[in-house]
Amino acid sequence: MVKRLTPWILAGPASLLVLLLLILPVGATLLATFADAKGWAAPYLAFFNSGFRRTVLWRTVEISLITTVISVILGFIAAYVVAQMPGRLKSIMIIAAVFPLLTGVVVRSFAWLILLGKNGILNSALLSLGLITEPISMLYTEGAVIAAMVYLFVPLMILTLSGVLEGIPKDVLEAASSLGAAPFAVFRQVILPLAMPGLIVGAVLVFTGSFTSYATPQLLGGERQMMMGTLLYQRAMVTFDWTGASTVAAIMVVVTIAIVLVMTRLARRLNPMAA
Amino acid sequence: MRTSLHPALTITASLIFAILVAPLFIILGASVSDTSYLTFPPQGITLRWFTNIFEISAFRTTAITSLQIALLGTALALLIGIPAAYALNRFRIRLPSWLANVFVLPILVPEIVLGFSLLKSVTISLGLPVFIVLLLGHALLVLPYAVRVVGASLASFDFSIEEAAISLGCPPLKTFFTVVLPNISAGVIAAFILAFITSMNDVSVSLFLTGPGISTLPIQILAHMEQFFDPTIASVSVLLMILTVGVMAIVEATLGLTFLTK
Numbered sequence: 163m164v165k166r167l168t169p170w171i172l173a174g175p176a177s178l179l180v181l182l183l184l185i186l187p188v189g190a191t192l193l194a195t196f197a198d199a200k201g202w203a204a205p206y207l208a209f210f211n212s213g214f215r216r217t218v219l220w221r222t223v224e225i226s227l228i229t230t231v232i233s234v235i236l237g238f239i240a241a242y243v244v245a246q247m248p249g250r251l252k253s254i255m256i257i258a259a260v261f262p263l264l265t266g267v268v269v270r271s272f273a274w275l276i277l278l279g280k281n282g283i284l285n286s287a288l289l290s291l292g293l294i295t296e297p298i299s300m301l302y303t304e305g306a307v308i309a310a311m312v313y314l315f316v317p318l319m320i321l322t323l324s325g326v327l328e329g330i331p332k333d334v335l336e337a338a339s340s341l342g343a344a345p346f347a348v349f350r351q352v353i354l355p356l357a358m359p360g361l362i363v364g365a366v367l368v369f370t371g372s373f374t375s376y377a378t379p380q381l382l383g384g385e386r387q388m389m390m391g392t393l394l395y396q397r398a399m400v401t402f403d404w405t406g407a408s409t410v411a412a413i414m415v416v417v418t419i420a421i422v423l424v425m426t427r428l429a430r431r432l433n434p435m436a437a
Numbered sequence: 438m439r440t441s442l443h444p445a446l447t448i449t450a451s452l453i454f455a456i457l458v459a460p461l462f463i464i465l466g467a468s469v470s471d472t473s474y475l476t477f478p479p480q481g482i483t484l485r486w487f488t489n490i491f492e493i494s495a496f497r498t499t500a501i502t503s504l505q506i507a508l509l510g511t512a513l514a515l516l517i518g519i520p521a522a523y524a525l526n527r528f529r530i531r532l533p534s535w536l537a538n539v540f541v542l543p544i545l546v547p548e549i550v551l552g553f554s555l556l557k558s559v560t561i562s563l564g565l566p567v568f569i570v571l572l573l574g575h576a577l578l579v580l581p582y583a584v585r586v587v588g589a590s591l592a593s594f595d596f597s598i599e600e601a602a603i604s605l606g607c608p609p610l611k612t613f614f615t616v617v618l619p620n621i622s623a624g625v626i627a628a629f630i631l632a633f634i635t636s637m638n639d640v641s642v643s644l645f646l647t648g649p650g651i652s653t654l655p656i657q658i659l660a661h662m663e664q665f666f667d668p669t670i671a672s673v674s675v676l677l678m679i680l681t682v683g684v685m686a687i688v689e690a691t692l693g694l695t696f697l698t699k
Contacts, residue, residue, distance in 0.1 A: 169528035173536060176521035176580060180539050183577045187558035188546055236453050243450035246442050256694055257685070258454045262461065264681045266638030268655045269674040272662070273460030276467050276671070281476045283463060317457060345443075374547035377640045377659065391549050395644065398553055408557075411550040418547055 192415065194408045205409040215393065219413065222390040225304060225379075226372035229311040233368045234361060236312070237319025242353075244320065245327035256324070263317040271381045274310040275301065278382070306382040307389070314378060315368040322367070326360030327353070355432070362429040370418045390414055461678060468671035475666055486672040496673060499657040502568075506653060507636035510575030511583075514632055515625065517576075518583025523617070525584070526591040540584040543577050548641035551578070556645040567648035574642050579632035586631065590624025591617075626691050634684060 198204045209215050244255045262270060277283055278300040285297040300306055330353065338348045376391035383389060388396070390410055398407035463477045471481030490496050518540075525537055543551070552574065560570045594617065602612045618625070643653045652660075654677075662670055688694055 166531075169524045169531050172520040172524035172528075173532060175517040176584065177536065177539060179517060179573070179577055179580065180542055183555065183559065183573055184542055184546060184551065185539075187554035188550060190558050191550065191554040239446060240450045240453045243442060243447055253694065255450075255454055258458050260685060260694055261678075261681060262457050264634050264684060265461065265678055266655055267640060268638070268658050269464070269677055270460070272658075272670060272674055273464050275662075276463055276475050276477055277460060279475060279666075281474055283477045286476075313457070313460065316453065370547070374549055374641075376549050376644065377655075380659070381662065391547075391641070394549055394553060398556075398645070404557065407553060411547075411553055414547045414550055419545060422545060 188411075188415070191408045192412050194405065195412045198405055205405050208406070209409050209413070215410075218388050218390060218393045221304070221387065222373055225307055225311065225389065226369050228308050229315060229372045230365050230369045232308070232312045233315040233319045234365050236316050237323055237364065238357075238361070240316070240320045241323035241327055244324040256321075259317040259320045262313070263321065267314060267375075267377045268381075270314055271310050271378045274306065274313065274382055278306050278309070301382060302384045302386045304383075304387055307379050307387050310378050310382045311372050311375065314375075315371060318367060318371075319364045322360055322364040323357065326357050330356050359429040359433045362425050362432070366422055366425045370421060373417060374414055464671050464674045464678070468668055468675045470668050470671075473667055475668055475671060486668040487675075489669050490673055490676070493661075493669070495652075495657050495661075496654070499652045499654045502651060503637055503654040506572055506575050507633050510572055510636050511579055511629055511632040513572070513576040514580045514583040515587075515628060518580050518628070519587050519625065522584045522588040522591055523613075525588060526594075527596060537588075540581055544581050548578065548639070549644065552642040552645035555642070560646065560648070567646065567651045571643065571646040571651065571653070574646050575636045575639065578639060578642050579635050582628045582632040582635065586628040587621060587624045590621035594620050623692055630684060630688055634681075637680070 195205045196202045209219075240255075240259070244252055244259075247255060275282075279285070280297045280299065280301075282300075284300065285294075288294045289297065334352060334356075335348055338352045339345075343351065374391055375389065376395060379387060379389040379392045380395075383392070390413070394407050394410040394414070397403045397410060466477045466479045467475050468486055469482050469484065470476050470479035471483040471485075472479075521540065524532060555570060555574050559565055559573075560567065598620075599612055599616055602616045603609060607615070638655060639653070640655045640659070643656050647653060647656050654673075658670055658673060685694065
């Protein structure tokens with residue numbers, strides 16, 4: 163009897179923690195949006211009837227998509243070069259990617275506050291070059307949020323993709339070239355398809371990370387560039403509209419889980435190794 | 438893979454890496470600027486912003502809280518996560534296949550939703566103390582590292598070694614500590630480091646779980662920034678980056694930094 167229960171005794175405490183502190187509380191948050199006194203869909207109607215909140219949702223999707231595309235491109239280029247570098251240079255490049263990754267989101271967003279601020283380095287550079295006559299305000303714009311988010315996620319993309327690219331056997335590439343494929347054809351027909359599953363996984367991490375972020379939009383976007391994360395906080399802790407906050411939370415959960423499920427399935431189907 | 442590199446690619450990649458590191462040096466420069474506002478390049482050199490950190494008691498107390506939460510939360514996550522990872526690998530056929538997915542949930546559910554839900558359902562409804570909920574929230578946040586990273590080590594562990602020890606009369610618990618654990622130590626160290634760093638840097642969960650008198654360092658930094666725009670934050674950031682360097686040195690010495698690309 164005890165023997166039969168051993169697996170459950172070992173896995174029990176961790177499962178219980180997830181059940182009691184995640185499944186039940188998050189479930190309660192989601193359920194609360196359907197148990198509103200004004201009817202079961204009322205909170206969602208209120209969300210989508212508000213032009214302001216629709217704008218926030220759309221802005222969040224837009225910023226997350228732009229961030230994902232830029233991060234994938236920059237991450238791919240950097241990872242491609244990392245994968246080809248000899249040992250010493252490769253370690254230096256990996257350190258340059260790991261260091262920002264392990265430095266917290268607050269510190270990394272703060273760096274962009276110094277870069278883009280009124281007395282920031284970018285403004286002083288433009289002033290001294292005579293391109294502008296007085297400091298321009300770059301903070302609290304969509305561009306500022308995107309720049310900081312790309313900065314946040316490129317290291318993640320580099321590390322994900324350089325692992326994938328390292329794994330591509332050299333023979334495959336040599337075979338392609340010796341059969342007459344031009345370098346770009348090798349990239350498009352061999353490297354890209356083989357890297358695609360890893361690329362999709364990385365892109366999903368970047369998109370969901372941007373979509374649910376709080377610190378970066380708070381610091382660099384402020385009230386003017388409110389995103390879903392900052393809207394959730396504002397609803398919950400400033401206006402104490404808990405149903406409204408729960409609705410934002412529910413939309414975030416649904417979008418995140420839908421994207422993860424659809425894209426991981428796509429990544430699996432696109433994996434040429436699995437066929 | 439290795440092919441010849443186009444110079445344009447190498448130049449672009451070097452630029453990307455330069456931009457990745459540059460902002461962190463800008464923080465370093467801003468932290469020693471002898472001005473009452475944040476600026477780069479620094480005007481004059483001073484260390485007064487570093488001494489200023491220690492004069493603001495909120496930074497000291499929240500740094501201690503952050504360290505306590507990160508260490509205790511990680512320890513708790515490993516304490517319950519390692520047995521779970523072991524059970525998932527050792528008794529795969531006797532446990533339902535969906536159980537492994539349960540431990541992915543803390544990554545899948547947006548952190549900020551988790552924080553908000555914990556505030557609503559646990560702190561307020563159950564009235565648990567702030568510190569306890571903060572600790573449990575962080576343990577939950579880092580649990581996937583304990584289960585999945587240790588699980589990856591266990592997946593390549595040959596359980597017949599364990600069976601050999603047990604059949605030779607070694608008690609199961611002793612077998613675990615003397616035979617299994619030494620073989621998965623790299624996974625445990627990796628899980629510990631990733632969990633500790635994640636907890637130390639967390640904003641979105643802590644945001645809702647800090648209360649009167651109890652806050653974490655990142656939340657305190659955010660709060661300070663909303664009121665002051667002086668180089669104190671830059672000097673706090675420098676101290677946090679020194680911590681990161683320390684962690685990287687430990688990673689390099691124990692596992693090698695390349696483990697992060699796997």
